[in-house]
Amino acid sequence: MPTDAEHTIFLKDYAPSPYVIEGVELEVDIVPETSTVRAWLNISPREGTAPGTPLVLNGEELKLGSIALDGAPLVLSAYEATPGSLTVFEPPLKRFVLETSVTIEPEKNTRLMGLYRSSGTWCTQCEPEGFRRITYFLDRPDNLAVYKVKMIADRALAPVLLANGNLIDSGDAGNGRHFATWEDPFPKPSYLFAMVAGDLGSIHDNFTTASGRQVALGIYCEHGKEDQCAYAMDSLKRAMLWDERRFGREYDLDVFNIVAVSDFNFGAMENKGLNIFNDKLVFARPETATDADFGSIERVIAHEYFHNWTGDRITCRDWFQLCLKEGLTVYRDQEFTMDERSRPVKRIEDVRLLRAAQFPEDGGPLAHPARPDHYKEINNFYTTTVYEKGAEIVRMLATLLGEAGFRKAMDLYFERHDGQATTIEAFIKVFEDASGVDLQHFQQWYLQAGTPKVKAEDQYDPATKTYRLKLRQKIDPTPGQPTKQPMVLPVKFGLIGPNGAPAEWSNVSGGDVRDDMIVLDKDAVELVFEGVANRPVPSLFRGFSAPVNLDINLTQDDQLFLARHDSDPFNRWQALQDVSMTLLTNAVRGRMWAEPAIDSLATAIGETIGLESLDNAFKANVLLLPSEADIARTIGENVDPTQIHEVRAAFIRALVGRLEGALRATYDRLASEDAYSPDQRQAGRRSLRNNALGLLVRGSSVGAELAARQYQSAGNMTDRFAALTPSVVMGVPGADALLEDFRVRFTADPLVYDKWLGLNAAPPEDGTIERIRTILADPSFPKNNPNRLRALVGSFAAGNAVQFARQDGTGFRFVAEFVADVDKRNPQVAARVLTAFRTWRNYEPKRRAEAEAALKSLRDSGGLSRNTADILGRTLDG
Ligand SMILES: [Zn+2]
16 A cells, blocks of 8 residues: 555656657547547657656546557557556657547546536536546646547437537437537647536627637526526626736637536636536526625636636646646736726735635645645645735736736746746746846745734834834744745835825835835845934735735724825725724733723724715725634634634624614615616625624614515515525524525525525534534435535535534534545545634644544544545644
8 A cells, every 4th residue: 555655746756758648539429327438649759768668647447448559459468557547568769649448437426527427417627637537648737739529429418519629520420429529729738628518508609809800609507597697708708808908818719618517626617718617606697696606707707718828828837836827817817806896895805815715724734835845635735825825926026026017027928938838937037037137035935835924113213203114024834844034025015194194204224115115025124214204104015015914013093093094995994904803802812992992993984984985895895894713813822713703792792882873874875776786886885785784783783673674675685695694693583584584485596505505504503513414414415516515514614613613522523524424425525624624723722622533533534535634634743
């Protein structure tokens, strides 16, 4: 049995394969139960390959039927075939064609990698290593090949046959069967391969590119759902236009298709010309989808489309470089949403997500660099560090180089690396060459894990009119990285004078200051600003210009001053969050807030939501107070989620006690009879109104009644769900009846059923685990569908800290048992749910012991997949 060490793959061991597959022809005979895949691989030895070097192809769960080389069957002694690999011992040292035929069983494929069947539709997921479950291949991203695929299937079962590229042939295949042949002229790695066969409905549209290419657009879905695809189509067309205008990137094939499937491990997949989507990121209508759902669809449709250039045309040399395509593409989709909607609001939402999901990863046992240097299971590296922190790194590059400099570098990147599988080093080199700036030190962002902590201290001397600002940075050790170098931090900043206007200075020394940006690249700097007329209040990391934790010695008065006067909207929002967080963490530590402190915070919040000059979506974010998870993370040790929950609930009651009139007025003022539209203006209005309602339910006597009325009268899912959620979480009288009404009305729609599942998992009360167990035990519960499992148990483990981290250990044990069970069928879903344990060492001792016991009993149960064993091992060791 292989040891753990043998399973570890290291970046330093990267070597090109001795052979290259340049062209692929597939003939896929799709038949229920057993499908047959014939492959003709055009293979060449790489220059320098020694005679007698074996050709080793990857496989997984494959059964070889026949094998031939240049048309001649291979004798048994010339090759070895196992379900996991195919070795040809002495292939010729010239171009040759290897022909294989394998059988696979898509119906039995519950891992949802390779070719599988979802609600009757055959579809594929090949990233990162799923293609090897379809045929023997060099299943690695640096093997770029052109593909031609002939699919043959029963016409009644699968009238629709789709693959990458352009359709070049189709017709009758006899016996009620038909075929379609697709050809993709762009060389691509195997992880971008896709095919779909099924009985699907569709909607169609078209797009004309800037240079006049006509592109046929199609979205395919389950019959009867066509009317729910319109917003996805609209988002796609806007994304195509935006990428031309902002980055000069045009689409390059005649066809762009999207297919929505109901069983999918990921959100969506950017296969060349044939994106495959989790249906929850395609389907939307006002009655069943919230504004947040519409927003996610817009974002992910754009993200996958943008991959056509950043991912498909330029791909990754190896999986260590995953961040090359993901960090960059998340940055691009963030910018798209900012341009389409509101820049500051999008920034606040992204930072909220980064702190909620990535910071805990970066500060715990699963911390890893954005470009890791080793892994056991690459599936476990589709993380918020690779995606969201990866996007922050690209954003810092854009901040350091400026908009024009960034665009110039991106142009060079597309020009230099089109058609290549490349690396982070090559990406950084492009930015250096385009700008003339040395970025070797900056590159540490890709290599070092951990969130930098920045401590800021300032001092003003009225006698000399001198203002001193001291900045220090530090990164705690992370697994495998005990010591750290300082990072390059772009600190966008401003100094604000007593009248609220920017403070001026005559000279600054002691560090690298460029207009409104300090570049901090050492452990510490002390900046000296001379000629400053009055004591200023500093506004640092404007727009969250670097992903750090900032600790600054500002008083509550200073922070409320920033909340009123900062010209940077992000920091205005941040200042109010900081005031709340200080009061909350002090209270958790036993120092209860003083009433005047709450008074002034409430006054500032009331003023902010009353300002005409601010948009509603921004104000809605002001009403979202720090979450229980935010508080737990800020405290960092001896965490007792029940205590945090109680402190936060009391804090909300105290604030709402002072703000009830303003919240109620906001709620009443923003009522609207307009027909629903998911646009920013309407969505912003609804989010402010609904966040006001949420606070009223949590902190006033009138809230429950208002929510019940809104639930019954709502004309769209956004308003209905926003009324239901706080009612259920708070367990207000009548909440159970509303939840049951919701089930009866909506749960025939699987995507709304997910919302109901999530609500069942949300209440912080003792009966919640039993309630989840009952749902899971129902024989009709679809226990192999990733969306359902994530909605119920994934949301419980990640979002209901009070019950997950119960002091008696019931929550930990329940989730560990669930992981052990699901792991047998779908390791990716199991491993993902298990990551909820990543903060287990931060709990108080009793909970810590219970979490450890649950993890160890999972480990001792044995038989875990590599995915789950890897997460478990790192969680326990880290
Ligand atoms: Zn992506």
